[in-house]
Amino acid sequence: xxxxxxxxxxxxxxxxxxxxxxxxxxxxxxxxxxxxxxxxxxxxxxxxxxxxxxxxxxxxxxxxxxxxxxxxxxxxxxxxxxxxxxxxxxxxxxxxxxxxxxxxxxxxxxxxxxxxxxxxxxxxxxxxxxxxxxxxxxxxxxxxxxxxxxxxxxxxxxxxxxxxxxxxxxxxxxxxxxxxxxxxxxxxxxxxxxxxxxxxxxxxxxxxxxxxxxxxxxxxxxxxxxxxxxxxxxxxxxxxxxxxxxxxxxxxxxxxxxxxxxxxxxxxxxxxxxxxxxxxxxxxxxxxxxxxxxxx
Numbered sequence: 001x002x003x004x005x006x007x008x009x010x011x012x013x014x015x016x017x018x019x020x021x022x023x024x025x026x027x028x029x030x031x032x033x034x035x036x037x038x039x040x041x042x043x044x045x046x047x048x049x050x051x052x053x054x055x056x057x058x059x060x061x062x063x064x065x066x067x068x069x070x071x072x073x074x075x076x077x078x079x080x081x082x083x084x085x086x087x088x089x090x091x092x093x094x095x096x097x098x099x100x101x102x103x104x105x106x107x108x109x110x111x112x113x114x115x116x117x118x119x120x121x122x123x124x125x126x127x128x129x130x131x132x133x134x135x136x137x138x139x140x141x142x143x144x145x146x147x148x149x150x151x152x153x154x155x156x157x158x159x160x161x162x163x164x165x166x167x168x169x170x171x172x173x174x175x176x177x178x179x180x181x182x183x184x185x186x187x188x189x190x191x192x193x194x195x196x197x198x199x200x201x202x203x204x205x206x207x208x209x210x211x212x213x214x215x216x217x218x219x220x221x222x223x224x225x226x227x228x229x230x231x232x233x234x235x236x237x238x239x240x241x242x243x244x245x246x247x248x249x250x251x252x253x254x255x256x257x258x259x260x261x262x263x264x265x266x267x268x269x270x271x272x273x274x275x276x277x278x279x280x281x282x283x284x285x286x287x288x289x290x291x292x293x294x295x296x
Contacts, residue, residue, distance in 0.1 A: 007078030007128070007157070007264055047289040049135050049296035057097030058090050061129060068093060069128045077117030078128075083153075083266030083273070085114035085122035093127035096284070103127045104280035105154065105263045118266075124273070128262035136163055136256035140292015143220035144176065144261075148212040149281035150184035153273030155264040156212075156283045158219055160257040169197035172252035174228065177219040181270035184211035187219070189230035191240050193252045202245065204230065204238030213278075216286055223292075228253060256295055261285060 051065055061068070068088040072078065078086075084105055086092070093103045105126035108114055116122035137160070148156040156179055162172035173192040180188065190203030208217070222229045228240045242248035263283050266272045290296070 007080055007082060007262060045291060047291050048294060049290040051288040053095050053099055053101040055095040057095060059095050060090060061093060061101055065131060065134055066129045067132060069130060072122050073115040073117045080267035081118045082264045083122055084124040084126040084264060086128045087125050092125055093129060101285040102282050103261060103263050104282040105265050106280045124265040126263045126265060130258060130260045132258040135296050136258045137223060137290050137294040138256050139224055141220055141222045142259060142290050143218050144288050145216055145218045145286040147216045147284040148179045149263060149278060149283055150179060150211050150213040151277045151281060152181055153266050153270050153277050154281050155180050155270045157262055159260050162252060163256040163258060170194045170252065174221055174257065176221045179212045187232055189238055194250045195246045202240060206232055206237035
């Protein structure tokens with residue numbers, strides 16, 4: 001990975017981000033933002049790659065498909081001054097025996113002394129899984145059916161990074177979904193590139209009827225040539241094209257992009273956890289599916 005260990009959508013000011021989303025919603029009301037239902041892939045057009053997470057409880061995700069990244073300090077707090085130390089322990093990422101992958105953020109064990117970027121030791125552990133070097137989407141749809149943790153200081157993310165070998169943000173990033181801190185019923189989807197990144201990332205948001213932790217939803221991105229559409233449960237809420245960008249030449253998404261799943265704790269956008277933060281705070285993933293073209 002060639003970025004500075006960036007995690008999710010980077011350092012943000014929450015109020016700035018919300019204002020940006022609202023402004024974009026107004027600007028794009030006539031540019032593909034109509035809420036027409038997204039059809040599922042046609043019958044017979046099955047996924048070219050999928051992860052269904054069948055296996056015994058406590059077993060690790062298949063190494064042939066996933067890499068578990070670790071650390072914090074050497075990754076500069078994953079680019080966002082985060083407080084979790086990513087591990088490859090089954091306590092932080094494992095199958096549950098019922099067809100799910102569970103990624104759990106937990107307080108760090110007493111005496112663990114895990115080196116942290118923003119303080120001497122990390123106070124939480126979690127996991128960050130990636131398909132980098134294994135599986136990537138070129139054009140088509142990626143969909144992830146998952147239940148996301150909610151609570152103060154949490155930032156679960158399902159997202160993609162480009163495989164073009166360029167340093168972030170020129171690498172390109174698509175945040176398929178994020179649910180931040182104290183906004184348990186809001187899903188954010190964002191794109192980052194050479195001139196639009198961190199608090200200037202371009203995206204939208206959509207409400208959920210209940211907290212994201214209360215049920216499974218299908219979070220998806222349709223990545224077509226020069227057009228990306230975000231949806232939840234088949235309902236699109238934001239579309240990005242080159243004309244949406246500060247400059248159309250800054251479109252960097254005509255490339256293979258790999259998937260990442262993680263639960264971050266603390267950092268610049270959600271703020272620190274507190275006594276109300278659930279522990280464990282778990283992302284439960286039912287399946288991941290790639291449709292269209294790519295590398296598997």
